[in-house]
Amino acid sequence: MTDWEQLRQQWIQGAITKGRREMPEKACAMCRNFRQNSASAAGDGFCTAIKDGEKNKVVFDNTDAAGCPHFLEIERMRTDTSEFMWDPEFRPQRQLREK
Amino acid sequence: MSAVETRTIEEIEKSGQWWWWAEHKRSKRLDYLRKAVWKKGAKGSGYNPGVKVDLERAVLFTEAFKANEADSLRMRYAKALANVFDNITIFIQDNAQIMGYLGSRPHTIVWHPEILFLLNEDLYNDRTVIPEPEAESLALIRELCDYWNPICAGAKVFNLVPPEEIVKLLTGVIGWGLPISRIGYATKQWDYMFRLGLEGILAEIDERIAEAERHIYDKVPDPDELPYYEKLDVWKSMKVVLEAVIRWARRYSRLAKIIAENFETDPKRKEELLRIAEVCEKVPARPPEHLHESLQFDHFIQIACRYEACEGAWPARPDYWHGPFYEKDVNQDKVLTREEALDLTGEFLIRCYEVGWFWLMLARDTLQGITGTWVWTIGGVNEDGTDACNDMTDCLLEAARLVRVANPTFAFRYHPGARMSTLRQVFECIRQGLGYPSMRNDPVLITNAMHWHKHPLREARRWVHQACMSPCPDTKLGCQPFRMANATIIAAKAIEYALFDGYDNTLQMQFGPHTGDASRFESFEELYQAWYTQIKWMMDTLVKLTNGGRYMAQYLDPRPLLSGLYERCVELGVDSSHPSERGNSWITFFAWMETGDSLAAVKKLVFDEKKYTMPQLIEALKANWEGYEEMRMDFVRAPKWGNDDDYVDQIHVRCHRDVARHSWEIKDPTGNPWPPLPENIAAYVTNATKVWALPNGRRLGDTLYDGGCSPGAGMDKKGPTAVLRSVAKIDHIGDVRATLLNQRLSPQQLAGEKGFHVWYSYIKTWADLGIDHVQFNMVDNETLKAAQKEPEKYPELIVRIAGYSAHFVDLNKKTQDTIIARNVQELGA
Numbered sequence: 012m013t014d015w016e017q018l019r020q021q022w023i024q025g026a027i028t029k030g031r032r033e034m035p036e037k038a039c040a041m042c043r044n045f046r047q048n049s050a051s052a053a054g055d056g057f058c059t060a061i062k063d064g065e066k067n068k069v070v071f072d073n074t075d076a077a078g079c080p081h082f083l084e085i086e087r088m089r090t091d092t093s094e095f096m097w098d099p100e101f102r103p104q105r106q107l108r109e110k
Numbered sequence: 111m112s113a114v115e116t117r118t119i120e121e122i123e124k125s126g127q128w129w130w131w132a133e134h135k136r137s138k139r140l141d142y143l144r145k146a147v148w149k150k151g152a153k154g155s156g157y158n159p160g161v162k163v164d165l166e167r168a169v170l171f172t173e174a175f176k177a178n179e180a181d182s183l184r185m186r187y188a189k190a191l192a193n194v195f196d197n198i199t200i201f202i203q204d205n206a207q208i209m210g211y212l213g214s215r216p217h218t219i220v221w222h223p224e225i226l227f228l229l230n231e232d233l234y235n236d237r238t239v240i241p242e243p244e245a246e247s248l249a250l251i252r253e254l255c256d257y258w259n260p261i262c263a264g265a266k267v268f269n270l271v272p273p274e275e276i277v278k279l280l281t282g283v284i285g286w287g288l289p290i291s292r293i294g295y296a297t298k299q300w301d302y303m304f305r306l307g308l309e310g311i312l313a314e315i316d317e318r319i320a321e322a323e324r325h326i327y328d329k330v331p332d333p334d335e336l337p338y339y340e341k342l343d344v345w346k347s348m349k350v351v352l353e354a355v356i357r358w359a360r361r362y363s364r365l366a367k368i369i370a371e372n373f374e375t376d377p378k379r380k381e382e383l384l385r386i387a388e389v390c391e392k393v394p395a396r397p398p399e400h401l402h403e404s405l406q407f408d409h410f411i412q413i414a415c416r417y418e419a420c421e422g423a424w425p426a427r428p429d430y431w432h433g434p435f436y437e438k439d440v441n442q443d444k445v446l447t448r449e450e451a452l453d454l455t456g457e458f459l460i461r462c463y464e465v466g467w468f469w470l471m472l473a474r475d476t477l478q479g480i481t482g483t484w485v486w487t488i489g490g491v492n493e494d495g496t497d498a499c500n501d502m503t504d505c506l507l508e509a510a511r512l513v514r515v516a517n518p519t520f521a522f523r524y525h526p527g528a529r530m531s532t533l534r535q536v537f538e539c540i541r542q543g544l545g546y547p548s549m550r551n552d553p554v555l556i557t558n559a560m561h562w563h564k565h566p567l568r569e570a571r572r573w574v575h576q577a578c579m580s581p582c583p584d585t586k587l588g589c590q591p592f593r594m595a596n597a598t599i600i601a602a603k604a605i606e607y608a609l610f611d612g613y614d615n616t617l618q619m620q621f622g623p624h625t626g627d628a629s630r631f632e633s634f635e636e637l638y639q640a641w642y643t644q645i646k647w648m649m650d651t652l653v654k655l656t657n658g659g660r661y662m663a664q665y666l667d668p669r670p671l672l673s674g675l676y677e678r679c680v681e682l683g684v685d686s687s688h689p690s691e692r693g694n695s696w697i698t699f700f701a702w703m704e705t706g707d708s709l710a711a712v713k714k715l716v717f718d719e720k721k722y723t724m725p726q727l728i729e730a731l732k733a734n735w736e737g738y739e740e741m742r743m744d745f746v747r748a749p750k751w752g753n754d755d756d757y758v759d760q761i762h763v764r765c766h767r768d769v770a771r772h773s774w775e776i777k778d779p780t781g782n783p784w785p786p787l788p789e790n791i792a793a794y795v796t797n798a799t800k801v802w803a804l805p806n807g808r809r810l811g812d813t814l815y816d817g818g819c820s821p822g823a824g825m826d827k828k829g830p831t832a833v834l835r836s837v838a839k840i841d842h843i844g845d846v847r848a849t850l851l852n853q854r855l856s857p858q859q860l861a862g863e864k865g866f867h868v869w870y871s872y873i874k875t876w877a878d879l880g881i882d883h884v885q886f887n888m889v890d891n892e893t894l895k896a897a898q899k900e901p902e903k904y905p906e907l908i909v910r911i912a913g914y915s916a917h918f919v920d921l922n923k924k925t926q927d928t929i930i931a932r933n934v935q936e937l938g939a
């Protein structure tokens with residue numbers, strides 16, 4: 012299986028088998044290195060700091076980041092949950108609770 | 111509205127607070143209906159409080175789909191949809207005269223679980239729209255997700271192309287959307303439907319079935335008969351669902367009659383309900399003969415199609431199709447007063463505004479404030495070239511000012527013979543701050559349709575907006591069954607890739623082809639060719655998947671209802687996605703105008719003036735300009751589009767020409783080219799985090815340019831005429847399928863009679879220059895800033911985003927700020 016195939020499978024499987032997600036205290040969604048796959052709102056994405064071979068590691072918005080040494084917290088811009096509450100530079104489509 | 115208004119109408123007019131004016135001016139009925147409506151467009155990316163997902167449609171659809179496993183996929187879809195029409199809860203709202211609702215309650219949005227597993231998971235994880243009791247609803251949603259996720263249309267489309275391409279697409283950094291027919295922008299063929307009614311179409315289908323059966327059974331076996339097996343299935347599935355639509359309409363007829371005869375005590379309303387019962391008994395089964403019937407027919411069909419699919423656009427030309435009924439009822443037979451017609455028309459707009467479905471967060475974010483880009487086409491010419499403006503055009507424009515909905519909006523097909531009374535109505539809508547109609551140059555776009563897609567003249571004159579910008583004839587061979595939305599590219603990424611050898615800085619992965627280390631480029635030409643390779647790669651990658659998706663949709667994702675409404679499909683016995691129409695594809699180019707501005711800045715500062723070197727530029731960009739502020743400002747000050755400066759304008763023109771040339775090399779499933787169509791909706795904000803720093807001085811996260819050919823916000827320093835002169839350098843027939851120009855005008859300057867003449871002379875200049883589109887915002891910054899502070903006082907303040915309008919208070923702060931930042935142009939300056 013090529014890397015890309017693996018990536019596709021991870022995304023499809025990930026989205027299909029996931030249940031309703033609980034957001035850990037510290038999650039990839041709160042990290043500047045996380046890039047959400049924007050066709051999906053189901054939380055699939057990449058970590059841009061950690062690689063699996065040549066490709067970026069697949070993580071989800073609710074992946075527990077408690078033990079991650081690369082975690083860099085994004086800044087919040089506004090706190091009304093409609094959106095745009097994050098660092099404008101890395102504002103992803105991440106639905107998180109208000110601080 | 112909450113506050114009590116005590117000013118006189120004249121005082122309100124003077125203040126320019128037209129939303130108060132509308133409230134005073136509209137009839138009691140329209141006022142009630144407007145206030146009773148639930149807003150289904152997302153506020154930012156979340157739904158408004160109280161809006162809940164409707165599970166009835168999903169359950170009914172799934173039940174019948176499961177119960178008919180032995181049938182073909184298209185027949186299962188047809189039976190599933192028929193089950194919805196036969197059983198979904200219906201209701202009649204007080205004061206309403208037009209029936210048909212998408213969902214089982216006024217506050218609900220429907221969910222189509224058969225489309226995309228990502229959407230399903232998004233719903234399961236949503237925090238606001240799950241109906242009470244939540245635990246029960248969640249269990250049901252989970253069950254439906256588990257059933258549909260592996261077999262939905264999206265899962266099948268994912269496997270159509272090599273994994274690398276689908277993964278790149280799904281990141282959202284090079285484009286968006288998936289070619290799924292149930293996420294369609296389907297043109298409706300009204301001449302066919304209004305001529306025959308659904309019963310007439312069913313009679314045609316019966317004839318085809320009888321003929322096919324003769325082919326198969328009345329002669330000795332031969333291979334020619336074999337295609338008829340599939341055709342029979344197509345026709346029979348059309349029949350199942352068309353008959354169900356008639357039954358659904360008649361359920362409203364019965365309900366109206368029951369209420370009238372058993373419950374209604376007001377004699378006037380009782381009479382109205384009985385009339386509603388008659389209308390719904392008659393249409394859409396039979397052709398309409400009166401305005402109420404034609405509007406009701408139209409609305410039933412639009413809603414029925416949205417039970418079948420998430421039709422994200424609403425191609426329509428209501429004055430053209432309803433105008434003859436208005437003329438007959440109001441002007442000739444006088445069976446309807448103008449006020450009554452206005453009430454019906456206002457309600458017709460409100461009924462469209464209330465349509466909503468549960469939609470991907472990405473789409474909600476990109477279309478803030480609305481459900482889809484529902485741009486209705488008005489004005490223009492008839493097939494014989496005469497002016498098509500009529501009293502229904504004026505009635506629609508007046509109704510729009512009274513109900514002030516953000517969806518649908520109008521686009522006016524301007525031509526030199528357009529009648530003056532209608533132009534005044536158009537101006538009045540713009541002056542009153544609706545942000546619409548947008549103005550389309552009819553002669554240019556008719557020629558454009560003939561140039562790119564070879565539509566014959568008479569058919570090209572029948573064009574409607576397929577979505578917010580692209581023209582498409584609503585004729586038998588013109589109607590386009592779906593938008594194929596993934597042919598939408600974020601064009602500015604091609605500049606980024608040209609500068610970084612195809613590497614994506616945002617995702618930190620190799621995306622585009624290797625075009626060389628740009629720090630070693632020794633000429634502008636090298637950079638330009640690298641860019642051209644990258645943009646062609648993006649176009650090819652996205653079009654390849656779209657073509658595959660479009661062709662395969664007839665098998666993977668058929669639409670029996672839409673197919674049954676298309677003459678070509680009934681005639682041929684094919685699904686709507688079968689590529690037998692003339693073809694009308696386009697590639698939407700988001701973030702396009704950054705291209706020329708970026709290339710021009712590099713040419714000037716690196717290759718012509720040699721103030722900086724390529725390695726310096728690459729370093730500065732890599733650092734997202736951090737630590738290079740002085741250098742960045744030089745790049746910001748480099749020549750920019752919109753100032754009639756040939757240095758930069760000619761680079762833009764060259765980029766347009768080269769992309770247009772490549773458009774002819776890539777073909778859609780009908781054999782037609784894929785012309786570019788630059789515009790942005792609200793994606794100029796949402797894509798800001800996906801496009802890395804650029805040589806036009808932009809940093810990662812800065813909003814992108816808002817239009818398709820608009821200058822960057824604040825970059826147009828020389829007034830509106832210079833903007834028009836720059837924009838006119840693009841050939842609006844041969845370079846693009848269409849392109850979008852945003853302009854902000856000052857409300858003070860356009861006040862009174864003088865204001866109309868100032869605007870009209872601007873429009874004449876714009877038209878003479880051959881520009882295909884312009885849209886205006888005419889709300890001053892004071893009002894916009896006040897609305898940011900106290901949104902509750904400005905619920906109906908409307909602004910034009912880019913390709914659609916929205917209530918200002920429904921936009922996120924960043925989008926609001928970008929509208930305030932656009933330069934206000936003084937006409938005649």
Ligand code: SF4
Nearest residue numbers: 039042058076079081
């Ligand atoms: S750096 Fe760590 S926390 Fe951040 S996205 Fe990557 S894995 Fe998650």
